[in-house]
Amino acid sequence: xxxxxxxxxxxxxxxxxxxxxxxxxxxxxxxxxxxxxxxxxxxxxxxxxxxxxxxxxxxxxxxxxxxxxxxxxxxxxxxxxxxxxxxxxxxxxxxxxxxxxxxxxxxxxxxxxxxxxxxxxxxxxxxxxxxxxxxxxxxxxxxxxxxxxxxxxxxxxxxxxxxxxxxxxxxxxxxxxxxxxxxxxxxxxxxxxxxxxxxxxxxxxxxxxxxxxxxxxxxxxxxxxxxxxxxxxxxxxxxxxxxxxxxxxxxxxxxxxxxxxxxxxxxxxxxxxxxxxxxxxxxxxxxxxxxxxxxxxxxxxxxxxxxxxxxxxxxxxxxxxxxxxxxxxxxxxxxxxxxxxxxxxxxxxxxxxxxxxxxxxxxxxxxxxxxxxxxxxxxxxxxxxxxxxxxxxxxxxxxxxxxxxxxxxxxxxxxxxxxxxxxxxxxxxxxxxxxxxxxxxxxxxxxxxxx
Numbered sequence: 132x133x134x135x136x137x138x139x140x141x142x143x144x145x146x147x148x149x150x151x152x153x154x155x156x157x158x159x160x161x162x163x164x165x166x167x168x169x170x171x172x173x174x175x176x177x178x179x180x181x182x183x184x185x186x187x188x189x190x191x192x193x194x195x196x197x198x199x200x201x202x203x204x205x206x207x208x209x210x211x212x213x214x215x216x217x218x219x220x221x222x223x224x225x226x227x228x229x230x231x232x233x234x235x236x237x238x239x240x241x242x243x244x245x246x247x248x249x250x251x252x253x254x255x256x257x258x259x260x261x262x263x264x265x266x267x268x269x270x271x272x273x274x275x276x277x278x279x280x281x282x283x284x285x286x287x288x289x290x291x292x293x294x295x296x297x298x299x300x301x302x303x304x305x306x307x308x309x310x311x312x313x314x315x316x317x318x319x320x321x322x323x324x325x326x327x328x329x330x331x332x333x334x335x336x337x338x339x340x341x342x343x344x345x346x347x348x349x350x351x352x353x354x355x356x357x358x359x360x361x362x363x364x365x366x367x368x369x370x371x372x373x374x375x376x377x378x379x380x381x382x383x384x385x386x387x388x389x390x391x392x393x394x395x396x397x398x399x400x401x402x403x404x405x406x407x408x409x410x411x412x413x414x415x416x417x418x419x420x421x422x423x424x425x426x427x428x429x430x431x432x433x434x435x436x437x438x439x440x441x442x443x444x445x446x447x448x449x450x451x452x453x454x455x456x457x458x459x460x461x462x463x464x465x466x467x468x469x470x471x472x473x474x475x476x477x478x479x480x481x482x483x484x485x486x487x488x489x490x491x492x493x494x495x496x497x498x499x500x501x502x503x504x505x506x507x508x509x510x511x512x513x514x515x516x517x518x519x520x521x522x523x524x525x526x527x528x529x530x531x532x533x534x535x536x537x538x539x540x541x542x543x544x545x546x547x548x549x550x551x552x553x554x555x556x557x558x559x560x561x562x563x564x565x566x567x568x569x570x571x572x573x574x575x576x577x578x579x580x581x582x
Contacts, residue, residue, distance in 0.1 A: 151271060151279050154337040156286045158218070161330050162263050163290025165225045165256035168323065169194050169249055171295050171394075171418075175302070178395045179312050179410065182242065185527035188391050190242075192524030194249055197257035198516040202509035205261045206355045213344040214269055217262035219334055221255045226327035228252035233321035236313045269341040288426050296418030298323070303410025362506040369507070371569065375498045378564040379514035380521075382491050385453050385557045386484055387522035388550075392530060393417060393459070396547045397473075401466055404547040406473060416474045424478040428485025435486075441493050441575035449565040452487025453558035455480040460555060463548040491515075497574050529553060 173194060177187045208217055228251040235244035267283065268276060298319060305315035369375070397413050399405020408416065428451075436444050458476040467473060495515065499508035533553060534546030 149337070149339045151275060151282075154334060154339075155267070155279055155282050156289075157330055157333060158263055158267070158338070159283045159286040160290045160293070161222055161225075161327065161334075162256075162260055163287045164294050164323070164327075165229075165252055165259070166198075167291060167294025168229070168298075168320075169253045169256060172298065172302075172319075173249055174391065174394050175299060175398075175410070175413065176316050177242075178398055179302075179306070180316070183527070184392065184395055185531050187395070188527030189524050190246055192391070192520050192526075194246075194253050195516050195520035195523070197250075197253040199513050199520060201257045201261065201516075202506070202513050203359075204258075205509065206359060207352070208258065208261050208265070209347045209350060210352065210355070211346060213340075213346075214262045214266035215338055215340060215344055218259060218266050218338070219331060221259035221262060222327055222331040222334065224255040225252055225259065226324045226331060228255060229320045229327060230324035233317045233319075233324065236317045236320070241313070266338070266341065266344065269344045270339055291426075292419060292422050294418075295422050296414050299414030299418045300411045301414075303412075303414060306410055359506075362503045363510075365503055366507050366510050369498070369501075371498075374564070374567045374569075376514060378494065378568050379511060380518040381560040381564045382449070382494075383452070383488070383515075383518055384522055384560045385456050385554045387519045388526050388529070388557060389456055389459065389554050390519075391523040391526040392547070392550060396459070396463065399547065404463060404466075404545060406462060406466060406468075408470075408473070412470060416470070416477050420474045421477045421481040424482040425485040428482040428487075429489055430485075431482075432486040432489025436489060436493060436575040439576065440572055441490060441497060442570040442572045444575075445490050445494075445565055445568070445570065448487040448490035449561050450487075451483040452491075453555075453561050455483035456551065456554050456558070459551040460548065463551050493575055494568065494570070497570060526550075 170191070173191045174187065177191065178184075182190075208214070211217075228248045231248035231251070232245050235241050235248060238244060271279065301322075302315055302319050305318055306312050309315040309318065366372070394413060394417060396405050397408045397417060398410070399407065401407045432444075432448060435447075458480045462473065462476055495508060495511040499505075499511055501507070530546045530550045533549035536549050537545060
């Protein structure tokens with residue numbers, strides 16, 4: 132997929148004078164919102180609607196699949212129509228699927244039908260990621276690509292705060308004012324659908340038509356399959372591939388387990404081992420304070436690596452990603468009612484995760500270097516998604532097993548407390564893979580320029 136026939140998609144030649152500010156902010160909000168709707172809002176919605184932890188974890192875990200297998204179909208987006216067409220079409224599909232969730236919630240067999248809509252939303256969102264990022268490179272020349280890269284990342288982060296914080300708080304507010312929980316979530320997803328339709332209408336006017344935004348000449352399904360096969364083979368022949376795959380799958384194991392049950396833990400009654408927060412409080416604590424702390428940790432991690440390099444900071448970041456999980460053990464043991472204390476604990480844990488996650492993302496770039504770097508990086512991100520998907524699917528089952536283990540002679544359930552201690556035990560996997568990877572001491576350091 133790095134052949135010369137594919138390189139033209141990275142050359143921007145648009146002559147449009149339309150300001151990128153007209154479409155970049157809304158484009159990257161549109162890229163982020165459906166991802167968080169599929170992978171975060173589903174957990175809260177199903178929990179609030181009474182779906183059991185085991186079933187919830189399995190069905191929402193499967194929703195990661197579009198991002199796991201995205202590298203396998205992303206080259207085919209080059210074959211048909213334009214990146215602009217794909218972007219607008221996928222926004223339409225996302226809007227329809229969101230409306231579908233809102234409609235299906237009112238039916239008796241809502242769970243299965245809603246999951247179908249979320250699957251469609253997930254595949255449309257993953258395809259939108261491919262098309263939108265490709266369009267960004269085609270619609271802007273190299274200078275403006277660099278100039279606006281901070282804008283696109285900022286508004287994707289804005290989408291994460293909206294998706295995990297603002298929308299969750301809106302859902303909680305509606306749950307208190309609607310006839311039922313399902314009615315509240317119907318309004319949420321119907322409103323999201325309407326917002327996406329407005330975004331689609333805006334983008335049909337605001338997104339310029341890039342000169343080179345067209346199917347790549349000389350490329351067909353046969354050449355794509357052949358190139359993909361070559362890239363696939365070269366990826367799995369890279370030196371250190373086994374160690375690298377273990378790192379990609381296991382470095383985030385504690386967080387992959389933890390993240391799936393954090394929201395149910397925050398929502399669960401005190402008598403069931405939870406903290407009994409309202410949906411609005413979950414949106415503020417986990418979706419706003421937690422997300423902002425996560426982003427701050429990521430920024431701090433980037434600055435640290437720029438000063439010392441990835442190899443120097445790998446172990447501090449591995450410890451930062453894992454050890455703060457103990458705050459959840461403390462929350463599950465003492466079950467505090469002080470909301471500020473809960474927010475502080477979540478904020479510290481998420482800052483640590485954001486700081487430690489920086490090393491993971493930079494390692495993906497490091498391992499992808501060389502021939503076919505872009506395609507190899509896509510494979511790395513697929514393993515990244517798989518490393519979140521599989522543990523997340525098992526989280527509810529692990530909680531169910533550990534719920535029957537009485538270590539502290541409590542009268543009530545100990546499932547969450549035991550689960551978070553199990554998460555701490557899984558930190559061993561992070562340490563083990565961190566000890567195995569080999570990294571150039573100079574990689575990641577900021578290059579010093581002579582005056």
